[in-house]
Amino acid sequence: MLLKPLVFDRYVAPARLRPQVWRLVVGLALVLAVYILWMGLMAGVIGVSLGVDRLEDMLGTIGTGSTPSSLILLLLTFLGMALGAFAATRWLHKRPIATLFGPRAVVLRDFATGFGIFAVVALPGIIWFFLTLDLTRGVAWPVWLMFLPLALIGLLIQTGAEELVFRGYMQQQLAARFASRWVWMVLPSVIFGLVHYSPEEMGQSVWLIVFVTGFFGLLMADLTARSGAIGMAWGLHFANNMFAILLFTTGEALDGMALYRLPFSVSDTEAILPMLALDMAGMLLVWAICRWALRGR
Template sequence: MKSDAYMDMVRSAQKRPEFWRLFVILAVGLVVGLFATPLFFLTIGAADPALNAINVDASGMPRVGVTPGGLFVVLAGFAILVVATVITAERLTARSLRDITGPSALMRRDFWATLKWLSGLLVVLLILPSGGDPAQVSVQYGFSQWLFWVPFAVIGLMVQVLAEELFFRGYFQTQITGATKSYVFGVVGSAALFGVGHVSPVADGLAGYFPVLWAICFGVVAGDLTMRSGTIGPAVAIHLVNNFAAMMFAPHKDVFSGFGMWVSTANLEDLYSDPMIMIYEFAFLAVTWLAARVAIRR
């Protein structure tokens, strides 16, 4: 189902639909992800060691965002992608911010409607068993200390999810659709690119590709919600709730764990190859997608 507002977004992409522009957009994303953002991390970390985004453990393995300051820097660094996306959309494809977000009033309405439904759903789902060994989860912060970090986490997460949805769904997905005249190619193409960026840096073999498969499925869900809404609002909301759940409760101790009330010490290769974990993760995604559709009534 494609809303009228989404068709307007696609029409704005068709003003300059040449395929070579898609490769330029990809190049911009790569430059931001591989050069500009790491440079930002190094600069901030050099100014204050407490804000180091990447630490190295005793075995020489990188640990990403394992302190509150470090994780906040990781998330805040996505602001670079926001700026790059807006500038590229305007200069390369003559598209305004509204063209890649959808109507602002509709975006806000669908964002809040989706967020309210998913927040309630998250409370229920967190109570349900998700697999894994409870003995491999340890307390990182007391409740009051964790609450202190929650506002910083929400601000950082909003920057991150807004940046990714703006680039992947609002801009790249609609630009692919405008170039190919295929709504399916738009959703699947942007989802595939989104998934490639989620190869696990700390898991080898087949387990390293489970996050990729899950991210591709997430991209399809977010793309579908963007088509139905005609804005990136619901996709931002579902992305925010998903990342909040992943980072705030029991993240793995080596990856984005700086804000977690608990941390998991389990082997990531074991987790990503555990059928119960896989079932839970995909079920969580399916249920949140259905809840988001109910929230926006499309």
């Protein structure tokens, strides 16, 4: 079994004060409860603003993120997930919220590094898309630019919330209690993949996408262990979701801000399989470069 990097030991140290599994289980339940309450609060505000008659239609639109405003509102629901992680960390484990992130300077530096590495590796893929695929235009440039600042804030919240829960809270607390990477690195990644299970949108491709998502989570967990903070995983996650939500989508969901739509459906397994294989190869390349950037820590 590989030893934990020293920086990860320091990252996990605050979680060792109260490492009991029951606290983690209750904490995850609290995360879910706060997340649901936050979504209920948002629905209440929307209902008051638009009227009860329009609420159901608006909630359906938000669920698919099919317009710029509904996509931004969907991304903002993840603030509840982050608040839930903060509450569990502070109330159940009696440790500062900042310990979920890691050292501030490291988080900021690694976020920028991860984002930059992803952008450089993704650039040939973007060019390849334009040269080889029959892309159709999505949202118009003026609309895209108008909503872009809010969309970027929403993506920061959404990706940050998921990193706080899966690579922050869950990975820290499991590592504080268990020595095996199968527990503190693999288990959160499996759960991360499973929470993206959506057969109504993904069709027969659903388990392939769950696997690829879990694989992405595993690579992010490794980078978190290597860096001792969530910054690099957050930067990569943010860049990945910018690519998949703001630039290119398949059109089933979360397409309200996409500039271009790909010429196939995510449920078309035959068409999506080569893309997923390419996606995994790109992930591995990005991960390897990030690991190289973290050498010596």
